[in-house]
Amino acid sequence: MKRLPSLQTLQAFEASVRHGSFTGAADELHLTQGAISRHIQKLENWLGEPLFERLGPRIRATTAAERLKQSLKEPLQGLYQALKSPSQLPSKDSLYLSTLVSIAQTWILPHLSDFKGRFPHIDLTIATDYQLISIPPASKIVALRFGNFDHKGLFCEELLQEEMVAVASASWLERYGQDPVSWPAGELLIHHASPWPTSLKTGSGLLRLPVAKGVRFNDAYLCLQAAQQGLGIAWARYQMARPALDNGDLRLVGSLRQKSNRSYWLACREELQNDLAIGLFRQWLREVMQANTNRINTFS
Numbered sequence: 091m092k093r094l095p096s097l098q099t100l101q102a103f104e105a106s107v108r109h110g111s112f113t114g115a116a117d118e119l120h121l122t123q124g125a126i127s128r129h130i131q132k133l134e135n136w137l138g139e140p141l142f143e144r145l146g147p148r149i150r151a152t153t154a155a156e157r158l159k160q161s162l163k164e165p166l167q168g169l170y171q172a173l174k175s176p177s178q179l180p181s182k183d184s185l186y187l188s189t190l191v192s193i194a195q196t197w198i199l200p201h202l203s204d205f206k207g208r209f210p211h212i213d214l215t216i217a218t219d220y221q222l223i224s225i226p227p228a229s230k231i232v233a234l235r236f237g238n239f240d241h242k243g244l245f246c247e248e249l250l251q252e253e254m255v256a257v258a259s260a261s262w263l264e265r266y267g268q269d270p271v272s273w274p275a276g277e278l279l280i281h282h283a284s285p286w287p288t289s290l291k292t293g294s295g296l297l298r299l300p301v302a303k304g305v306r307f308n309d310a311y312l313c314l315q316a317a318q319q320g321l322g323i324a325w326a327r328y329q330m331a332r333p334a335l336d337n338g339d340l341r342l343v344g345s346l347r348q349k350s351n352r353s354y355w356l357a358c359r360e361e362l363q364n365d366l367a368i369g370l371f372r373q374w375l376r377e378v379m380q381a382n383t384n385r386i387n388t389f390s
Contacts, residue, residue, distance in 0.1 A: 099133050100133075106126060108245075108360055182211055183367040184214075185212050185213070185367045186229075187216045187371075188218075189235070190218060191218045192327075193354070197354075209367075232371060232372075236310075237352045243360060245358050246355055250329075252327045252352065255342055256323060256326075256342070257314070257323070257335065257342060259320040260338070262320045268344045276303050279323065280302050281306075281307050282308055286302040286325045292346075297346075304322050305322070310327065317340060323343065
């Protein structure tokens with residue numbers, strides 16, 4: 091068995107991919123550019139394939155490099171956390187979470203007591219806003235969003251995909267039934283970021299849906315609340331609707347569901363992805379979402 095590359099070699103590789111240059115990696119790791127280059131060459135020799143295209147002062151990661159970066163993400167983070175002894179935990183740390191109301195309601199508030207119990211040394215601030223314009227350098231801010239999220243200069247981690255479902259209250263379904271033909275178009279509630287599809291594939295073929303002309307909402311959670319109050323039928327994220335489905339406030343409408351083309355994403359500044367408080371929050375959030383993944387899979 092070949093001897094594994096050193097940890098410093100793997101750190102040099104990860105930093106080079108992230109910065110897009112050997113110079114940036116060298117500055118971060120307090121090494122010379124030549125030392126970084128030698129580490130990369132050792133790794134390329136070990137793998138037997140190139141990891142970067144040299145473009146003058148810049149470098150471009152190859153497909154093999156991107157694949158290796160993804161494979162190393164969890165092991166390096168796990169090693170970083172394992173080497174942190176309890177005595178190294180600060181007496182107090184701070185973390186600022188920027189997210190949406192719907193995500194806070196779905197993922198944060200129901201599990202907040204668990205987070206505070208496990209990490210009492212972290213002072214958490216939760217702020218809700220609809221657009222993330224930027225995260226200033228060296229700012230201990232974590233953004234949690236639903237969509238397609240990839241911003242240059244940020245570490246972006248896809249956490250979980252979703253499924254869209256049609257939901258309504260029992261009283262609404264008693265009035266209009268399960269057949270879309272009988273639904274008044276004015277009561278198809280609209281969330282502007284997740285509009286109703288015009289048709290859905292079902293076991294019996296392609297099902298045409300009415301053109302939605304109901305009340306429009308800029309907040310997904312508010313749209314779901316309107317459906318709970320019997321004001322219409324909503325096209326909603328399954329995980330967000332699940333508590334209301336579990337307690338009977340909402341009901342699934344037939345087989346009207348489809349995989350979403352958007353996901354839950356976490357983002358922070360690249361240079362802070364290994365910050366202790368951010369790392370603990372990322373790990374905790376992955377655990378929370380993983381605990382709910384099986385419910386999505388069994389539902390699907």
